[in-house]
Amino acid sequence: MDYAIEMLHVTKEFPGIIANDDVTIRVKKGTIHALLGENGAGKSTLMSILFGMYQPNRGEIKVNGKTVVINDPNVANDLGIGMVHQHFKLVDIYTAAENIILGREDKSMFGPLSFANASKKIKELGERYGLYVDPDMKVEDMTVGMQQRVEILKMLYRDSDILIFDEPTAVLTPQEIDELMEIMKNLKNEGKTIVLITHKLKEIKRVADVCTVLRRGKVIDTIDVASTSESEMAKLMVGRDVEFKVDKKEHEFGDVVLKVEHLNVKNARGLSAVKDLSFDIRKGEILGIAGIDGNGQTELVYALTGLSKVESGKVYLNGKDITDLSIYDHYEAGLSHVPEDRHRHGLILDFKLKENYIVHSYDKAPFCKHGVLDNKEIDKYASRLTEEFDVRSGQGIETIARSMSGGNQQKAIIAREVDRSSDLMIIVQPTRGLDVGAIEYIHNRIVNERNKGRAILLVSFELDEILSLSDRIAVMFSGEITGVKKAEETNEHELGLLMAGGHSNA
Amino acid sequence: MLKKYEKIIIPLVAIILGLLVGMLILLVSGLDVGALFSGLLQGATGIKSGSDLNLRYPGELLVTAIPLIFTGLAIGFAYRCGMFNIGADGQVIFGSLCAVSFALLVPLPGPLAAIGTLLAGGLGGAIWAFIPGILKVKFNISEVVTGIMLNYVALYGCNYFIRILPGSTDTKTAEIPLNASLESEFLSSITNNSRLHWGIVVVIIATILYWFIIEKTSFGYQLRATGFNKEGARYAGIKADRSVILSIMISGFLAGLAGSMLVQGTFTWGRILVASESYGFDGIAVALVGGCNALGIFLSGLLFALLSVSETILQVAGIPREIGQIISSSIIFFVAIQYIIKFFLDRSFKKKKRAVSSKEEAA
Structure with a gap:
């Protein structure tokens, strides 16, 4: 079978980190290929390279068998690659149709925009793939699921054959997830190729044919989904056995x-x-x-x-x-509070880890005596929390919070709030x-x-x-x-x- | 390892590059490069080959540096608290007005007059800074816009009030009482009759307090937290609006002290300004080169003062005085493009590392 996408020996380095290390993936035409990996495993970087947002340091990209250089998202579009971003890129006050044709408008030189052709095509596409959207509805009045369908239609309207979905279910209700899964299957049956970025094993199990597991920028394995269990996939992703059930007693x-x-x-x-x-x-x-x-x-x-x-x-x-x-x-x-937005509320990102541990208690003993901070006490406390909650970072408690991974940032916040022992x-x-x-x-x-x-x-x-x-x-x-x-x-x-x-x- | 010393290396590289630019221009113009360095040496130490050591030069250097360090501290303090106090210039001017008015209108006995005048200047600056602060908190107006506008209000408004003080002429006020000034016979006598005044002690104390408050106190923690992430500080239970206003007022207080220094030390009267003397704006450069930390600001204040006082020495040696400004502007330029410097530093550092590791491999 032909490959729609081949990314061969792709390496992408950022200062101090190798995001993709000699990564090779081959996506067969007409399949749903999942990319599974922990945060920072390099999934999004890899897809950003494919979509033309980053240039790889080394490696080769082939689309439909031909070697290509994708140095701009427009090039990716022309090659038939479309992407549904995690955060939708829609104009709220425009209708579905207006959003879909944006950038591809039919128009005579001085005349008004013409929607006749566009509406017809949108309708056709909707019927063919089961994507029901009212073309005249404004995006701001739509549910999240509908907005996502508009995004998908946008790609199809541009004749994309290769569709990248970046964590598409993060914002959906269970029913909407069901619908999306159906849509993806329809797209596959109509001959489209799909790359699904996710860390939800259930979804992979439901729709994907093949799954490539990334860990720390490297390909760990490419597996056949049907013959691999969820816990096996989890193990590949994390590198150890994972317990799914939480031990909770009555x-x-x-x-x-x-x-x-x-x-x-x-x-x-x-x-x-x-x-x-x-x-x-x-x-x-x-x-x-x-x-x-x-x-x-x-x-x-x-x-x-x-x-x-x-x-x-x-x-x-x-x-x-x-x-x-x-x-x-x-x-x-x-009261203690683990806030929804860890960057806006949870952390002072430019503060060191140890300074972030004391945001509620910087003015209390033992960290502060007569208005003067006691660095020894602060260091002692910070080291204890870091060890107890296994918060990992480059330079220990001196690390600037901004440079820590999302998971460790969250662990630091949990550590701080749990340790306050509030009712x-x-x-x-x-x-x-x-x-x-x-x-x-x-x-x-x-x-x-x-x-x-x-x-x-x-x-x-x-x-x-x-x-x-x-x-x-x-x-x-x-x-x-x-x-x-x-x-x-x-x-x-x-x-x-x-x-x-x-x-x-x- | 490089990261750790970045704060020191980058300004040093910028200073060296700035001097190189100056040398290059002299070379191209066919002027004596050596005279540039002997001029700078003389400005800094008073040493000149062929004549006696003259401590008047370092004395005057300090006189010039004192207000610069104060405005540098002012800009640096605001910056550390997440604000850009471009209104420092107006705060210097308003601080001067408050200081000279206090000295002339409120007779106090002995050193109380000097202390009162000093504080009047600082409080004047703080009040002037309160305006952009409260506007920022209440109406979310950028302190940059209000600060710039208030600079003009201060410049022209203060000229009016200086003119109507008792005894003012068309260019300046009457001289302030001796006990309200910071003049020091002692400091002057050890520096060959320079204008060096007690302000040098005040600026050293201010620099130490700056470091202590920002780095060591819970109050400084609170202000810095608010500066980095106001919503995050609010979440933590810090009164963020109050922190914003206090930060800019302390910054204004430091700028106001620069005004006091001009009134009590550099001159001993208030002056009518035709245009801004741009102490506030020079403070931005001082803070930038000094990396907004206390010692850095103190040293960079001395550097900029040196480049400024050396101008006359260089002119005497036949070098156009503009060279001083060219060098200081170049330094600012190179600090401003520090990311490019960082880029090259990183690259050469990595190369070295690679060279080392490949050698190890080969071995």
Whole structure:
């Protein structure tokens, strides 16, 4: 069979790191080829090279058997290579059709844009591949799944035959993931070639034919998906055995730690984002908040932690009203917070690792005496956390946080927040973008804290994570809780319906 | 290993390159390159072949350096806290006005007058810096835009007030009382009657405090954290808006002290300015070359002062005085393009390493 893409002995070096080390992959025409690897394994770099965003130091690229030099994304487009980026590149206020033809408009010299041909082609493409999109709908009014379909149509409209999907399911609901998988299969059946970048084994198992595993910039193996189990793939990716199940024992919950009553919060644009929420969490309990990104979870967390103002309602921590306290006093009341955005909130990226460990306690003994920092104490503390939580970095506690990998940055934040031993932990997206090895570790840490009797509010957009960690699960949709379920009494399907705004009894 | 010394190596390379540019221009113009170095040596130490050691030169060098170091510290402090205080120039001018007004209008006994005048200048600068600070926090207006505009307001506004102080002429105010000035007979006498004043002690103390506050205190930690990532600092429980305003006010205080130095030391009166003397802008260069750390700023302040005081010496030796400015501009240029210097340093460093490792392999 012919190869659509051959990347032979590709090496790409960045200062101080070899992102791709003599990587060879061959993608057969009409197949779905998965690229699996941990963060920083070099998947995205490799695809960026194929898409013309980086130039390799060494190596050869062949498309449909011909050696090519791709030094610009436009060249890639002309070769029939299209990419669906993780963060969509769409113009919000344009309609689907306008977005799709952008850059390829039919127009007479002075006349208005003509959509007649475009609309016809979009319709045809949609029917052929099962990509249903209303061409006249504005992107800002679409669900994320629909936006992704627009992105796919954009590639097809440009006659791309080779489609690269960069972590396409990160933002989708389970139902939308199902649909996407169907679409990918349709595309394959119509003769398209697909490269799927992901670290989700389940998805590979569902759609891919072949999978190339990358680790630290090198190809570890290229395997036949049908005859390889998920745990074997995980082992190839991480380099050791990975435990998928979290060891969580049944236990009695204690007193109520967090009590939220009729909470209303507005978002940055002044619109109501959290509507009349009430819930509580007990000692030793993990309450998972499931839901699609943008349904009020962020605003809820901001309100609970004092980062934004509460419109109305009350928040009690250990019976104390903390609704209107300052951020500082929230922490004093016994709260720790693993924030959603580790770069915006979680870390001061230009600070050293050790300085990042003390962001809440820099002004307290033993780190600070009479306003003067005690570097010995800080170093001692930082070394202990680094060792205990296995935070790895180039220059130890002196490393600038910016230069650490995402997984280790997250471990550092978890270390800091866990070590504060607060009664209530608010943990948001603890494993976003992390690989299975780091996820396993962080999940165990979270459950460990639960077992010690902390109350934990876990917000995640990953249903698997919510299901495997939570004791109870509340689903948020459009600022409201559409259902609260016990973790062992629900499943992905039911939660998925709730996340999309349906009701479980409907 | 290279990273560790980068902060020192890059400015040094820039200074050497800057001097090379100066030499090259002299060579091309057919002028005496040696005179450049003997001129700089004389400006720095007072040593001149064929004549007696004259300590007046280093004395005057320090007089010129003092306000430069203060504005360098001002810019550096703001920069470390995530801000670009381009309004330092206006803060120097307003600080001068406050200092001279205090000295002339508030008679105090003994050294209290000098201390009061000093603080009046600093507080003036801090108040002038408060305006861009509060505008930044409340309305998210860039401190660069407001700073530049306030420079003009300060320049023309202060001229008016200087003119109406009792005893002012068309060009300057009356002389400030002796006990409000920082003049020192002792310092002057050991430097062959230069204008060297007690400000040198003040600037050394300020430099040490700068280092201590930024690097060693929880207060400095808080300001730096806010400067790097305001949202991150807010998340950590730091009152970020307050930190922003305090940072720029401390920066303004340091710039205001530069104004006090001009009033109490360099001159002993306030002056009506036709145009900005650009102490604030020179401070940007000083801070940049000094890498925004305390000792670096102190040394780079001395360097820029040297290039400026050497101009007259060079002119006497038949070298156009502009050469000093050419050199200092080149140095700034080379520091500004430090990424290119870094690139070449990295490359030659790597080559060496490669050469070493291949030798090892061969062995």
